[in-house]
Amino acid sequence: MCGIAGAVWYDERKALSEADLGRMTHVLRHRGPDDEGFYVKHLAGGNQPECGVALGHRRLSIIDISGGHQPMCNEEETLWIVFNGEIYNFRSLRRNLEESGHRFTTRSDTEVLLHLYEEKGLDFLADVNGMFALALWDEPRRRLVLARDRLGEKPLVYRCEPDRLLFASELKALLEVPGIGREVDPEALDAYLLYQYVPYPWTIYRGIRKLPPGHFAVYENGQLKVRPYWVPDFSHEERPDWEDAVEQVRELLRRSVELRLEAEVPLGAFLSGGIDSTIVVGLMQQLATERVRTFSIGFPVVEYDETRYARIAAEAFHTDHREFCVEPDAIKILPRLVWHYDEPFADSSAIPTWYVAEMTRQHVTVALTGDGGDELFGGYPRYWAIALAEGIHGLPFWLRWVFHERLWRWASQARQKSFWGRVRRFTEALHLPVGERYLEWIAIFNSCRRWALYTPEFQDCLAMAHPERFFLDTYARVAGRDVISAISLADLFTYLPCDLLVKVDIAAMAHSLETRPPFLDHHLVEYAGKLPGAWKVRGRRGKRILLAAFKDLIPPAIQTRGKMGFGVPLDHWFRGPLAELARGLLLHPRTIRRGYFRREAVEKLLAEHQQGRWNHSYRIWALLFLELWIRRWIDGEESPDLEGFLTPASQTL
Incomplete structure (x- = not known):
């Protein structure tokens, strides 16, 4: 897993220097602590416009540790690529390419993409199974191709200006380029307060956009064109024989897990004790030659603690299981979340996700997850x-x-x-x-x-x-x-890529941990997405066909358990230890002077929550995260003094 950044320009006054590129990749070092690489070149005019290109890369080595340095080029050095992600079927793709006459110099999945582009041009992603964000520079055509995986597991943001295109894995890298403004987009802020995230193609900044999942962009002759390469047709259902469908779901997920076990580094899994992560771990253990390493996070508050179910699954599969019980410390973790998430992000389950990623990375470099099972099989x-x-x-x-x-x-x-x-x-x-x-x-x-x-x-x-x-x-x-x-x-196409996958990617990559969700293999998504809803949800019970497919694998206590959210007790926090922080920050004159919110409306929100008339905890958290984000990324306040807003008693949270 990696971080990428770079630019193409047609005006030398907008050239990206090696120093600029170095700053961009430096702030992405958490995504790739193992290696760093650059490619910067100026191309003279002639038959084509004069232009320049800069590609930067930070690497977390997973496959071909010794030979996968990037930026990577083809034999003629006419194609260059920086790539973030994993191509799970790269071995079969490589065999096909070798049969067509292509020669490889590394064992890396990245090199496969270069040869696929040589073979198929802009259709090179059609047969790729993976999670990725990439930038490919086609020097003869003076064309930059950006692409993002089908479900949006890996992030990619860009800024298109007259005569220049900038791109990066994270917003903070773009902000390292001199002259990039930090003007808040009012429409993006409005969308954030509706969804608790900023949906694609917006970002919180004017002039910076997210590449949507399943899309690629071509920048050529100063023009940018964005279009989809994957558009599954879910407008009509398919109703195969029930038993055939059960068997197909089982085989597709088994194959997906098998593909995602490819790694040259220690590998494990998040195990919450829910149905999805239990199935993933069970399949891993069936396919593995040694005990699977599993990791769970627990909390002292019983209604937020799932470790008892995780323990049942770990014992059933005889995994090498580790549990970590933590007391979430919002005061300590909030500034770190604000820095890593780049833009306002109000899903409070980022807190436990952060902790489980931090603990897991102490033992493995890759972890499989159960993300996507709820959306695909009706789990909510x-x-x-x-x-x-x-x-x-x-x-x-x-x-x-x-x-x-x-x-x-x-x-x-x-x-x-x-x-x-x-x-x-x-x-x-x-x-x-x-x-x-x-x-x-x-x-x-x-x-x-x-x-x-x-x-x-x-x-x-x-x-x-x-x-x-x-x-x-x-x-x-x-x-x-x-x-x-x-x-x-x-x-599946809104909440999952904009919230859940962002949450996991940022929290995991903050600790240089790669996560892989087998439920998001596009073959499984395309099949399961066409099945009838009644095959997934009946009455109050979801995941009907998934339970049928893996009834022999899921312990009975987990099959019958209710759905438990992965969260923290915000309701309690904002009536107790964080009440003063919320009031002090949200009603601070500096906050009110920004001109977004009416003071009396915020006061009413806080009062109704404090009095127990309404549970406004998610709304208060959204406003709190927004204000802290503004102070860090707009005002430039690198170390906000949160404890200054607390009473002495609340500082023990």
Whole structure:
């Protein structure tokens, strides 16, 4: 796993010097501590425009440790590549290329990409199975190709200016280039408060974009064209024989795990004790010749601790298991999260993910994960809830009216954390179409709450903003499917790449740990994505076909356990130890002067949470992370004094 950065320019005044490139790669050293490489060249005019190119690379050595130095070139030194990721099927691709006459000088998967491009041009990714972000420089054509893997496991950001294109694995690398502005994009900030992340193609900065998953970009003659290379058609379901489907799911996932065991360094797995990670570890142990190393993180608060289930799975598979019990320290970890995540990111499960990655890296360099199983096989409780709501929506009008009115009367006075508080939230959105209803449920700040939060001046900046379109447009592509399939597939292309995969990639790479999620093999995704939703969710139980495929592998206690989120007790923190921090930072005159939020709206939010009337913990966390991000990346405050906002008692958190 690696970090990449570079540029192509057509105006010498915008040339990237070796010193600039060195700074860009230096801030990515956590992604690749083992090696560093550069390629910088100026090309004279003639039949083509004069231009320059700079490619930089930081390497975490996983495959061909001694021979995989980058930037890497072909034999004629006409093609150069910097690559972040792993190509799992590189051995079979290499054999095919060798049969076609290609000769290799390394054992690296990176070199396979160069020869695939020689063979197929811009179609070179069609048969690639992997996770990656790459930049390939075609010198004869003076063409730069950027590409990102199908599901968005590896990040890639870019800035296209007149006569120059800059790219990097992380935003912080682009900010090392002289003259790059740090102006916050109001529409991106608005989207962040809706989703708890900034969705592609936005970044938090004006003028900087994320390359979407499954896309590549071609920069040639000063023009940038971005287009998809993978567009799976999930608009219609397929219904094979049930037993055949069960066997196919089992074989596709087994093959995916097998491919992801390729490494020349110590390898293990995250084991939460949930269904997905248990299946992955069970398959690993079946395929391995020695005991698999597994890692779990635990917390003193019982409702956030899954180690008892992880222990059941570890004992069933006889893994070399390690558990770590930690007391999350938000004061210590927040500044580090703000630096590594580059832009506002409010998924608080980044905290336990950070800890498990930190502990795991002490023993292995690669870890397999269970990411993607919930989206692909209907694992979230909200999927059966959306199906229930749709069933109610199909009742005769008078029954719907009675149901809504009765429940609303009972639930309207309930506290949000109570059962009836959840019922109130459920009924509030019943009148909306499916996509909008689901978006209302998952929103951190829905449109009404955001508009009430914003100052009139900031509202004026958002007159044309419609961040809801990011999810709704994705949902519209699969809206013809059953409701469970449509919603889960929409999550697969929005929530998964923008939140979950970002969370894991940044937390893991901060500790130079490579993670590999077998559920995201595109062959498995293409097959499972077409299966009926009823084969995945029945009643309140999800992952029906997955459980059928691996019933012999999953211990009974794990098969029947409920879904547990991977989180921290934010609700408690913001009523107790972090209450003063939140109030001190969010109501600080410096924060209010930014002009984004009305002071009285923030005060109301904090008061309602403190009094227990509403659980605003996720909203408070989103605002807190945003303010700390602004202080670090916009104001340039490298070491914020968080303890200065705390009472003496809260400093023991």
